[in-house]
Structure formats: C-alpha cells, structure tokens
Amino acid sequence: MTTRASGERGPELPYPSGWFCLALSRELAPGAVLTRRLAGEDVVLYRTRDGQPHAVRPYCPHLGAHFGAGGTVEGRNLVCPFHRFAFAPDGVCVATPDGPPPRARLEHHTLRERNGFLFVWYGHDGAPPGWEMPDTSPPGAVPTxxxxxxxxxxxxxxxxxxxxxxxxxxxxxxxxxxxxxxxxxxxxxxxxxxxxxxxxxxxxxxxxxxxxxxxxxxxxxxxxxxxxxxxxxxxxxxxxxxxxxxxxxxxxxxxxxxxxxxxxxxxxxxxxxxxxxxxxxxxxxxxxxxxxxxxxxxxxxxxxxxxxxxxxxxxxxxxxxxxxxxxx
Known part of the structure; x- marks a missing residue:
C-alpha cells in the first residue's frame, strides 16, 4: 500500500478500489439524471425510461458539456444539454438534431443495483472489477x-x-x-x-x-x-x-x-x-x-x-x- 507525503493529519492514503454506493435506488426514478462524486471526480447516474440504471463519465465527447447540468433521458438515450446529441445505453452516439451522428462514445462506469442501492466500481488506473458486489440481504429487504x-x-x-x-x-x-x-x-x-x-x-x-x-x-x-x-x-x-x-x-x-x-x-x-x-x-x-x-x-x-x-x-x-x- 502506498501513501503520499505526511502532513499534520498523518500520511494521505490513496483511494481504495471497490464498490461504492452513489445513490439509493429510489433517488433515481426512470428518466432522472443525478451527479455524484467518487474519488475526486463527478459521476453521472441516469435511469432509462424502461428502468435500467447507468453510470457515465460526466462530459459529452462532442464539446464537453456536463450531462449533470441539464442532461435529459429520452426513452433509452441520454441527451446532451448543449447540442442534444443522444447516446444509447452502450455509450454510442446514435442521433443529433440535424444530421448523422459522429463516431463518439460515452465512457461508462460499471454499476450494480443491490438491495435498493446503486454501487459503482472504482478501480486503480481504470482496472475492471476484481470481485462482485454481493447481495447483502434477501430479495425485498430494502431501506425505508x-x-x-x-x-x-x-x-x-x-x-x-x-x-x-x-x-x-x-x-x-x-x-x-x-x-x-x-x-x-x-x-x-x-x-x-x-x-x-x-x-x-x-x-x-x-x-x-x-x-x-x-x-x-x-x-x-x-x-x-x-x-x-x-x-x-x-x-x-x-x-x-x-x-x-x-x-x-x-x-x-x-x-x-x-x-x-x-x-x-x-x-x-x-x-x-x-x-x-x-x-x-x-x-x-x-x-x-x-x-x-x-x-x-x-x-x-x-x-x-x-x-x-x-x-x-x-x-x-x-x-x-x-x-x-x-x-x-
């Protein structure tokens, strides 16, 4: 384990890898878009109209607009607030208001929904999940x-x-x-x-x-x-x-x-x-x-x-x- 230079409050530990809760399931209704922080960066959560949650890096690959600042969900697509470029659940840009879409793709975070919580994986240098988030309780056991x-x-x-x-x-x-x-x-x-x-x-x-x-x-x-x-x-x-x-x-x-x-x-x-x-x-x-x-x-x-x-x-x-x- 590596630590950074010591300070008044001791060495600064790096971020650990693992699954981290960014929201309660009930906070992300179909069509909703949320911005949450994880390991010093914004993560944008959204849920498609058919109920599937997703987590993406916040900036549109077209001209850098932040999806959490006015982005919307239309059907299964996340739509940029700046130029209304639409991105499918796999991250591919599938539509623009006035012509064919560019070859552009959103970067996704790995997400799991368990027991009424939304967990996002954080890995060092972008490493994929090294283990699965367990179901911590029986089905139907959710927080109230x-x-x-x-x-x-x-x-x-x-x-x-x-x-x-x-x-x-x-x-x-x-x-x-x-x-x-x-x-x-x-x-x-x-x-x-x-x-x-x-x-x-x-x-x-x-x-x-x-x-x-x-x-x-x-x-x-x-x-x-x-x-x-x-x-x-x-x-x-x-x-x-x-x-x-x-x-x-x-x-x-x-x-x-x-x-x-x-x-x-x-x-x-x-x-x-x-x-x-x-x-x-x-x-x-x-x-x-x-x-x-x-x-x-x-x-x-x-x-x-x-x-x-x-x-x-x-x-x-x-x-x-x-x-x-x-x-x-």
Missing part, C-alpha cells in the same frame, strides 16, 4: 429510512471503526458482551457482536445480537433479529470516498418479516410498524455515529499504531484492507 453526512476523514478511518471494540464503552457507552471475529473471506469481513447499554444493572440486561458483513470498504450491513416482530432489522452503512480525506457517509435502515406472512392483509398491517421501527433504529444509529464523526473530523491517521491487548481486530483489519490498494 436514510440519513447522510460528509466526514473530513479517509474512508479507511471510518470502516476501521467496526473492529475497534475498545472505543465502544468510551464513546458510545456500550458494553460488548460477546464477540466473534472479524473473519476475512476474500473481499468480505464478517463479525458478530452482542452489545448492550452501559449503566445500571437493569439496563445492562438489554442485549442485542449484531451480525456485521463488510463488503470492501464501501458497504457495511448490520443485522439485528427482532423476535417480537418475527423479523430482522437491517442497518446499511455506506462509505464513499469523494475527495482526499473526504467521505460521504450514508446510513439506511429497513425492517422485514423473514417469516412467511399468513396473509397479504397481515403483511400490509405490519408494514407501518416495520417502517416505524426502522426509523427508530436509524435515528438511534445517527446519534451514535455523530459521536464518532466528532472524532473522525479531528483525528489523524496513524500508519503504525501502537496497538494494545484487545486491539487484535484492528491489526487484522489493517492487513485485510491492503488488497484494495495499489501494490507498493
């Missing part, structure tokens, strides 16, 4: 509540947090009752934690099982079974590098009944309850994350941390993330 913020820290600083068990009682007043992992499985990392609030004995009886699945540095999914609802709460934490030492952090929650509903009516009755529970988990999580953001925004990256007993997860994590950086 979300929140996002920008953090002044490298994406690794945020994703490393899951393996730092020592900060939980200090920052979040949370007790770790049981831990298993992290276990590395190629580009994924799995962890199990039983957590509960710190405080009086009666409060400490509240314990929740958390199952973590981290896919690269971009996507973390946390599952919490809710036996009273016969379902599972899911919290997705998405980390997207937008600029040097800048990360877009997205939290999204959903609650699903993982048992077969007895009837359609029963499922419809449960839906408002599930949405309310998901909102509650979201805002509880937001409060916890804001405690971390205060520290992330001010801390520096330590490339050679002086780890203590109990920090083994951080050491494993530092070794695991090397696969996402250029060799060197």
């Amino acid at each position: 509540a979300s929140w996002a913020t920008d953090v002044r820290a490298h994406v690794q600083e945020l994703t490393e947090n899951t393996t730092d068990l020592r900060h939980l009682p200090v920052v979040h007043h949370t007790t770790v009752w049981k831990a298993d992992g992290p276990r590395a499985e190629g580009p994924c990392l799995r962890t199990y934690l039983r957590l509960g609030p710190d405080g009086p004995a009666l409060l400490r009886k509240i314990q929740w099982d958390h199952t973590f699945l981290q896919a690269g540095m971009g996507c973390l999914r946390i599952e919490l079974p809710v036996p009273a609802l016969g379902g599972v709460l899911r919290l997705w934490v998405m980390h997207t590098p937008t600029a040097p030492r800048r990360t877009r952090l997205l939290l999204a929650c959903g609650c699903t009944d993982d048992r077969q509903a007895r009837s359609t009516g029963t499922a419809l009755l449960k839906r408002p309850v599930h949405r309310a529970v998901a909102r509650s988990l979201l805002w509880t999580s937001v409060r916890k994350v804001q405690e971390d953001v205060r520290i992330w925004n001010a801390k520096r990256y330590e490339p050679h941390p002086r780890l203590a007993a109990g920090d083994e997860g951080i050491g494993l994590y530092r070794h695991w993330v090397r696969q996402f950086y250029p060799p060197g």
